[in-house]
Amino acid sequence: MTMLDTPIHLEYTFTPGIAQSRFLRGLAEGRFVGQRCPVCGKVYIPSRGSCPVDGVPTGEDVALPDTGIVTTYCVVNVPFAGQAIEIPYIAAQVLLDGANISFMGLIQEIPATDVRMGMRVQAVWVEPDELGPTLASVKYFKPTGGPDAPYESFEEYL
Amino acid sequence: MAEGDALIAAHVLDYPYSRSVGPVIGAFLTGLRDGRIVGARTPSGGVVVPPTEYDPQTGEDVGEIVEVGPAGTVESWAWVTTPGPKQPLDHPFAYALIRLDGATTSMLHVVDAGSPDALATGDRVVPRWKPAADRIGHVLDIEAFVPEGASGGGAASGGATATAGSAAGGAS
Amino acid sequence: MSPAPRARRPVAVVSFAQAHNVRREDERNEVEMLMPVVAEVFANIGITKDDVGFICSGSTDYLVGGPFSFVTALDAVGVWPPRPESHVEMDGAWALYEAWVLLQEGEVDAALVYSFGRSSPGNLAEVMALQLDPYTLAPLWPDPVSLAALQARALIDAGKATEADFASVAARNRKAALSNPKAQVAHDRSVEELLGEEYVVAPLRRHALPPITDGAAAVVLAAGDTARRWCERPAWITGIDHRIETHAPGARDLTVSPSIALAAERAGVGDGPVDLAEVHAPFASQEGIVLEALGLAGAGGAGGNGGNGGNGGNGAGLSVNPSGGALAANPMMTAGLTRIGEAATRIWSGDANRAVAHATSGPCLQQNLVCVLDAAWEGA
Numbered sequence: 001m002t003m004l005d006t007p008i009h010l011e012y013t014f015t016p017g018i019a020q021s022r023f024l025r026g027l028a029e030g031r032f033v034g035q036r037c038p039v040c041g042k043v044y045i046p047s048r049g050s051c052p053v054d055g056v057p058t059g060e061d062v063a064l065p066d067t068g069i070v071t072t073y074c075v076v077n078v079p080f081a082g083q084a085i086e087i088p089y090i091a092a093q094v095l096l097d098g099a100n101i102s103f104m105g106l107i108q109e110i111p112a113t114d115v116r117m118g119m120r121v122q123a124v125w126v127e128p129d130e131l132g133p134t135l136a137s138v139k140y141f142k143p144t145g146g147p148d149a150p151y152e153s154f155e156e157y158l
Numbered sequence: 159m160a161e162g163d164a165l166i167a168a169h170v171l172d173y174p175y176s177r178s179v180g181p182v183i184g185a186f187l188t189g190l191r192d193g194r195i196v197g198a199r200t201p202s203g204g205v206v207v208p209p210t211e212y213d214p215q216t217g218e219d220v221g222e223i224v225e226v227g228p229a230g231t232v233e234s235w236a237w238v239t240t241p242g243p244k245q246p247l248d249h250p251f252a253y254a255l256i257r258l259d260g261a262t263t264s265m266l267h268v269v270d271a272g273s274p275d276a277l278a279t280g281d282r283v284v285p286r287w288k289p290a291a292d293r294i295g296h297v298l299d300i301e302a303f304v305p306e307g308a309s310g311g312g313a314a315s316g317g318a319t320a321t322a323g324s325a326a327g328g329a330s
Numbered sequence: 331m332s333p334a335p336r337a338r339r340p341v342a343v344v345s346f347a348q349a350h351n352v353r354r355e356d357e358r359n360e361v362e363m364l365m366p367v368v369a370e371v372f373a374n375i376g377i378t379k380d381d382v383g384f385i386c387s388g389s390t391d392y393l394v395g396g397p398f399s400f401v402t403a404l405d406a407v408g409v410w411p412p413r414p415e416s417h418v419e420m421d422g423a424w425a426l427y428e429a430w431v432l433l434q435e436g437e438v439d440a441a442l443v444y445s446f447g448r449s450s451p452g453n454l455a456e457v458m459a460l461q462l463d464p465y466t467l468a469p470l471w472p473d474p475v476s477l478a479a480l481q482a483r484a485l486i487d488a489g490k491a492t493e494a495d496f497a498s499v500a501a502r503n504r505k506a507a508l509s510n511p512k513a514q515v516a517h518d519r520s521v522e523e524l525l526g527e528e529y530v531v532a533p534l535r536r537h538a539l540p541p542i543t544d545g546a547a548a549v550v551l552a553a554g555d556t557a558r559r560w561c562e563r564p565a566w567i568t569g570i571d572h573r574i575e576t577h578a579p580g581a582r583d584l585t586v587s588p589s590i591a592l593a594a595e596r597a598g599v600g601d602g603p604v605d606l607a608e609v610h611a612p613f614a615s616q617e618g619i620v621l622e623a624l625g626l627a628g629a630g631g632a633g634g635n636g637g638n639g640g641n642g643g644n645g646a647g648l649s650v651n652p653s654g655g656a657l658a659a660n661p662m663m664t665a666g667l668t669r670i671g672e673a674a675t676r677i678w679s680g681d682a683n684r685a686v687a688h689a690t691s692g693p694c695l696q697q698n699l700v701c702v703l704d705a706a707w708e709g710a
Contacts, residue, residue: 163357164356164357164358166356169395169451171395171397175464177464177465179465183465183466186466187465206578206581207580208465208466208578210578214576214577214578214581215576215581233484233580234480234481234483234484234487234584235480235483236475236476236477236479236480236482236483236531236532236533236534237479237529237531237532238476238531239529239530239531239532242453242455242456242471242473244456244459244471245470245471245473246470246471253470253472253476253477253479253480254480255480255484255579255580256580263578263580263581264579264580264581265466265580266466266467266470266472266480266579266580267470268470274532279483279487296469297465297466297469297470298469298470
């Protein structure tokens with residue numbers, strides 16, 4: 001004997017917590033809900049309930065638009081197990097207007113070679129009857145055609 | 159949905175690990191597959207079962223692999239009335255520390271004794287092996303230990319099914 | 331063996347906070363649980379995160395099934411500008427040890443130590459089986475109760491304890507917990523009543539088991555004048571040591587704890603009288619082993635389970651687990667740090683002058699940490 005299979009299967013009841021639940025419930029209604037830090041004023045989305053800079057609760061909910069910019073992105077060409085989207089595709093960090101932190105989203109409706117840092121994008125939501133408390137409620141982000149944001153306006157988010 | 163504000167969701171983690179076992183534990187698992195129990199001799203003359211690559215007390219390298227048991231003595235035992243879904247038997251059983259004949263440490267395994275009244279510290283137990291064709295080199299190639307002499311169970315009784323065990327399910 | 335290390339630089343526990351221990355935190359994630367605890371441990375002494383030079387935490391991600399969730403837990407502190415930080419996948423008592431070592435080096439003057447354990451999201455019995463040897467032990471899925479029961483029967487068979495002793499320990503701890511507002515399980519029940527309970531895993535009945543707990547705790551350590559500035563009566567750490575035994579329970583004598591005895595010797599437990607012990611014995615059957623190895627068996631209010639005598643300096647004045655210990659609340663990776671916090675609290679209040687705090691980890695008291703806290707830096 002040289003090898004031993006020791007499979008481990010663990011089942012959990014997971015809670016994302018109070019703040020992230022607000023974010024997820026917002027997605028189920030087709031909108032983005034962030035939270036503001038009472039000390040530094042920054043708006044986090046999704047918020048984990050705490051300002052990671054100040055270590056204080058982020059109590060105040062902030063409704064954010066579903067428009068923003070691509071801060072940075074990559075072109076995924078490598079297939080992997082469980083992949084749900086055809087390659088190549090664009091995974092981008094999207095900074096919503098009014099937010100102070102970016103989160104990851106897909107970019108579609110544009111050739112991979114045309115995606116740019118600073119490109120303005122808007123969320124494309126699933127059909128209303130498919131909305132749920134999950135990031136899958138956002139199908140992807142698409143270009144709005146608006147003018148690119150200057151680099152200086154988002155360099156601190158890279 | 160939880161009461162109040164927070165969401166909850168089912169969440170499953172699977173770790174499909176496959177481990178390399180090395181020569182010492184490999185010898186132990188190979189022995190189990192072949193229906194034998196082996197240990198490792200330490201420099202101070204002890205025999206560690208299950209074997210480790212080192213003396214568990216001093217850390218020195220172990221020496222030759224030696225066969226022990228298959229019978230042994232119950233050093234301590236704990237009676238599980240409600241087995242968990244992953245535990246080896248589906249009816250009440252004992253986890254036990256078993257000092258196999260020839261060993262100087264005890265091995266953790268299960269004893270299918272039927273009832274806590276049928277087990278005591280110091281009792282002699284023997285392994286109830288899985289059928290040879292079903293053994294894969296795993297600690298559960300021994301289905302369970304059973305009291306020596308109980309219902310004809312013995313070291314060589316390959317395919318024996320639970321004897322006292324099935325009766326015990328209703329007894330508790 | 332090298333000579334026992336003694337603390338060279340005076341370092342003290344100066345603040346402690348803990349969450350209310352509960353069976354299940356349904357709503358809050360780990361960050362949301364920790365934030366008020368961290369805020370309280372700073373507010374107690376009027377400082378902020380900018381006043382501590384090091385952060386160290388203890389937790390295990392298997393409990394909630396979120397690999398590397400300990401990293402995001404730092405959001406509860408706020409680590410900007412970037413902070414020196416470390417984490418141990420152990421009880422927070424070991425995180426405190428790491429912070430104490432750094433403070434000994436003189437690099438920083440104060441440190442935050444915190445830990446958290448949410449056992450409710452998963453199956454604790456299965457999660458804890460995974461700390462065992464993966465080749466020959468974990469595939470049998472022995473749960474912590476069964477392993478403790480093997481140890482309890484070994485004690486009974488050796489004539490060192492009885493089931494009534496276990497019930498007596500449980501009754502005393504849970505009665506003491508009535509005065510602990512953070513306790514999860516507290517009641518006043520007789521030994522006779524407890525002995526009427528069913529076995530969970532014989533020879534352990536329900537009362538001998540710790541509760542399953544969601545909880546969190548935090549401590550501030552400070553050195554020298556910083557400690558004196560923040561705390562009127564700092565709980566100086568005069569000795570601290572930790573020791574581990576083999577992972578194989580079948581290769582140990584489960585009725586004794588040589589690791590505690592050695593850690594206690596090196597931490598200097600016997601160098602002076604002890605008036606308080608906060609010991610981390612999750613199972614009632616384990617308290618006697620811990621006290622005997624600490625040299626505190628048979629003293630004061632410990633009750634006793636046949637242990638043979640304490641050390642010379644420790645007489646009737648010893649209080650054991652006035653908090654109710656881990657039988658009152660047992661948040662994984664946290665209950666050990668809580669013992670240090672509970673002991674320090676009683677030094678600050680003047681209820682104790684020289685205390686021993688103990689933390690354990692692993693099956694059947696495999697790994698142990700012993701910390702001696704003194705109201706006087708050169709007291710002993």
